[in-house]
Amino acid sequence: MLELQFLRDHREEAAERLTKRNIDVQSLLGTTLSLDEQRRSTQTELDGRLAELNGLSRTIGDLLKAGRKDEAEAAKARTADLKASTQQLKERLDGLEKDLQDHLCTIPNAPNAKVPVGKTPEENTVVLQEGTIPELHAGAKPHWELGEDYGFLHMDLGVKITGAGFPVYSGQGAKLQRALISFFLDKAADAGYREIIPPHLVNGASAFATGQLPDKEGQMYHATVDDLYLIPTAEVPITNLYRDELLEADALPVKMVGYTPCFRREAGSYGAHVRGLNRVHQFDKVEIVRLEKPENSYAALEDMVEHVKGLLRALELPYRQLLLCGGDMGFASAMTYDMEVYSAAQQRWLEVSSISNFETFQSNRMKLRYRGEDRKPRLAHTLNGSALALARIVAALLENNQTPEGIRIPKALQPYTGFSMIVK
RNA sequence: GGAGAGGUGGCAGAGCGGUUGAAUGCGGCGGUCUUGAAAACCGCUUUACCCGUAAGGGUAACGGGGGUUCGAAUCCCUCCCUCUCCGCCA
Numbered sequence: 215m216l217e218l219q220f221l222r223d224h225r226e227e228a229a230e231r232l233t234k235r236n237i238d239v240q241s242l243l244g245t246t247l248s249l250d251e252q253r254r255s256t257q258t259e260l261d262g263r264l265a266e267l268n269g270l271s272r273t274i275g276d277l278l279k280a281g282r283k284d285e286a287e288a289a290k291a292r293t294a295d296l297k298a299s300t301q302q303l304k305e306r307l308d309g310l311e312k313d314l315q316d317h318l319c320t321i322p323n324a325p326n327a328k329v330p331v332g333k334t335p336e337e338n339t340v341v342l343q344e345g346t347i348p349e350l351h352a353g354a355k356p357h358w359e360l361g362e363d364y365g366f367l368h369m370d371l372g373v374k375i376t377g378a379g380f381p382v383y384s385g386q387g388a389k390l391q392r393a394l395i396s397f398f399l400d401k402a403a404d405a406g407y408r409e410i411i412p413p414h415l416v417n418g419a420s421a422f423a424t425g426q427l428p429d430k431e432g433q434m435y436h437a438t439v440d441d442l443y444l445i446p447t448a449e450v451p452i453t454n455l456y457r458d459e460l461l462e463a464d465a466l467p468v469k470m471v472g473y474t475p476c477f478r479r480e481a482g483s484y485g486a487h488v489r490g491l492n493r494v495h496q497f498d499k500v501e502i503v504r505l506e507k508p509e510n511s512y513a514a515l516e517d518m519v520e521h522v523k524g525l526l527r528a529l530e531l532p533y534r535q536l537l538l539c540g541g542d543m544g545f546a547s548a549m550t551y552d553m554e555v556y557s558a559a560q561q562r563w564l565e566v567s568s569i570s571n572f573e574t575f576q577s578n579r580m581k582l583r584y585r586g587e588d589r590k591p592r593l594a595h596t597l598n599g600s601a602l603a604l605a606r607i608v609a610a611l612l613e614n615n616q617t618p619e620g621i622r623i624p625k626a627l628q629p630y631t632g633f634s635m636i637v638k
Numbered sequence: 639g640g641a642g643a644g645g646u647g648g649c650a651g652a653g654c655g656g657u658u659g660a661a662u663g664c665g666g667c668g669g670u671c672u673u674g675a676a677a678a679c680c681g682c683u684u685u686a687c688c689c690g691u692a693a694g695g696g697u698a699a700c701g702g703g704g705g706u707u708c709g710a711a712u713c714c715c716u717c718c719c720u721c722u723c724c725g726c727c728a
Contacts, residue, residue, distance in 0.1 A: 257688050261697040268697090271709040275656045278708095290708045297708090460648055460685090462666080585648085589667070591685075 215318050215579045217593070218250060231324035234331055234540025246317045253310040260303040267296045319428065323575040325540045326512075326549040332539025339539070341551070344523070345532030348558050348614045356559045357612040358490030360621065361387065364638055369490065379480070379488075379495035381605070386636045390611075390623070391498060393630035394604055395473050398500035398525065402601060405521050407471035407502055412451035414474055415442040420454040423580035425546030425572075435477050444477035448501035449598045456505060457580040460591055466584055467514065468505040471601070473498065490609060492564065497605035503598040505582065508573070511595035515549065515571045518599045522553050522567050525602055528626040531610055532556040534563065548573040551599075555606070559613035564606040569599030612636075 221228050225243060232239045270293055277286040330339045361367025366387025372380035383391050403409060421427040421443050426434060435444040445451055452472050461468075476499050480488075491497075502521065506514045519535065526533045538550040553567035574593040577583070583591040615622040621636040628634050 254688065257697080261688060264698085265696055267708085272657080274708045279656085286708080293708050462648080585666085589683085 215575060216321055216324060217574060217578055218314075218318065221247060222250065228324055231327070232321070234325045234329055235322050235543075236333055236541050237322070242317070242321055246314065246321065249310060249314040249317060253307065253314055256303060256307045256310060260300060260307055263296055263300045263303065267293060267300060270296070322545045323548045323572065325543060326571070326573075328537070329543065329549055330537060330539045333541035334539075335542050337539040338542055338552070339537040341535040341537050343532075343534035345527070345530070345556075347532045347556050350558050350613075350616065351618055354559050354613070354616055356490060357557070357609040360612050360616060361490070364621070364636055366390075366636065367491075377495070379493070381491060381494055381496070386631075386633065387608075389631055389633075390608065390627075390636070391604060393627055393632075394602075394607060395498060395500060397528075397627055397630050398601055399471060399473055401525055401528075402471035402500065402502055402521070405469075407469045410448075410452050410455070410470050410472040412445075412448060412455070412472055412474065414445055414451075414477075415440075416445055416450050416454065417442060420450055420457065423457050424450045424453050424576050425544075425579065426450060429545045432481050433479050435479060445474060446478050447476050447499065447598075447600075448472040448474040449503060452501065452503045453505075453576060453582075453596055453598065454580065456582045456594075459582055461505075461582075461584040461594070463507070463585055463587065466505060466507050466594065467510065468503075470503045471500060472503070473500045475499075476603075491605040492560075492609065494605055497603060499603045500601055501598055502601045504596070505577075506595045506597060507584070508592070508595050511571050511573065511597060512549075514595075514597055515551070515569065518569050518597065518601070519551050519553075522569060522599060522601050526553065526555065526566075528624070529607070529611065530624045530626075531607070531614065533566075544568075544570065546570075546572050546575050548575065553600075553602075555610040557606075557610040557613045559616070560609075564610055566603050566606045566610070567600040570597060572596045572598075 216228065221243060225247070229239045229243055232243075270289055274286050274289045277283075277289065330337065332338065355363070358367065358369060361369075364386070366383060366385050368382040368384065369378075371382040372378070375382070399409060415437060418427060418441065421434065426443070426446060430446075434446055436442075437444065451474075452470050455470070456468065475496055477496050480493055480495060502518060504514050504518070523533075523535070533553055533555045536552040536554065538547075538552055543550050547570040550568055550570040552565050553569070554563035555566050556562075557564050573595050576596045577593040582594050582596065584594050586592045611624070612621055615624070619635070620638070623631050623634050623636070
């Protein structure tokens with residue numbers, strides 16, 4: 215949620231930045247700010263009446279103490295009208311505040327100046343590409359066929375016990391999964407991130423705070439009996455650790471990392487591109503989360519990108535870094551880099567990481583503040599990024615490293631897997 | 639699931655109808671002392687919103703919502719959450 219103060223004071227800048235979202239900025243800002251104006255004038259009026267009422271109450275108290283009962287009764291009689299009008303004003307104010315809040319919630323984050331203009335993923339900027347795209351031997355297969363051939367990935371068993379999009383890993387496939395998680399966690403720990411094991415279900419307040427609700431209501435699994443949501447990413451519980459907190463400045467930055475499974479309904483996305491592990495309802499991910507002072511947040515974003523690059527290099531995967539255009543960015547983000555790896559058998563780029571700076575968009579929703587140099591509370595900036603998302607990393611790893619003898623495990627991972635080759 | 643206790647400021651913890659926005663302690667900020675630091679002592683220190691160029695003023699908030707009252711952190715109702723004991727389970 216953007217800060218109201220920002221919209222009021224920098225309407226032009228807000229409008230300019232939001233234009234990149236390809237939305238009707240002027241009418242959105244117009245209604246929001248006019249609601250805000252009504253709200254303020256109503257509050258001013260209400261505050262005045264309440265001040266009068268408070269004064270009367272004090273007078274009555276004094277009169278009663280002084281034993282002047284008749285005068286007190288007379289004063290009481292005068293409160294009735296005031297009370298009625300404050301009641302009315304209060305109702306109007308509540309209504310306006312709710313409307314304003316509802317409008318504010320529908321405004322996406324304002325893209326950073328560096329964010330390219332564009333509507334579709336094709337208009338994202340390729341920042342860099344690194345690594346060599348492997349040439350596969352004749353008869354190379356996509357990962358879902360490899361999984362079946364070698365017997366370590368079973369999409370069909372997932373269908374049986376749960377439904378489509380819930381992969382089952384076994385044997386060396388399961389071990390590879392666990393190895394990657396450990397590898398990513400260790401790397402993040404080395405980089406100074408504190409490991410967190412959070413709950414995998416969150417309440418509505420948490421989902422609202424990071425921006426999943428109300429925007430992406432239908433994308434989360436909802437355990438309705440207890441009104442809890444299965445997390446679509448560890449970002450939600452980990453960032454919410456600091457909801458409603460007021461930190462001392464020296465507590466920042468906060469760097470956290472967590473592994474969790476991620477659950478996504480992916481409603482409406484079916485077809486050829488979602489075969490195998492390309493898009494599933496449950497996958498594993500190691501997520502890094504940072505809370506930063508505003509002046510440091512963009513340096514932190516770059517630092518997170520460097521961290522992820524290090525992981526991809528260690529895994530010997532060809533990758534590219536995209537700067538998302540305004541039309542392809544998530545609702546809550548001010549700037550997002552996507553990292554994609556090349557999966558050679560499918561001959562496509564797969565998104566394995568999304569690294570975003572939310573500026574104060576999330577912290578405003580969750581009241582995550584710190585004391586600035588002047589001791590005044592200010593909203594912190596929040597950032598997060600996948601480091602990394604497993605299912606697609608596994609897909610690329612399997613496809614790119616297949617040989618007639620078996621599937622090669624990158625050197626960096628071998629201490630974790632305990633084997634250097636997946637064999638039949 | 640049954641019974642009980644409780645939810646107060648950055649934190650801990652008093653208050654239980656009328657200058658209580660809230661004692662006290664810790665923390666934080668400033669000062670005295672000191673070559674410097676610590677200790678000790680003194681002072682200041684909640685947040686959000688509104689009006690105001692500012693100085694300053696106003697309103698709200700003691701888990702959420704509603705009620706009683708001229709007046710509620712304090713009384714009543716309701717919902718949520720936490721803790722303890724019992725049951726059940728890992």
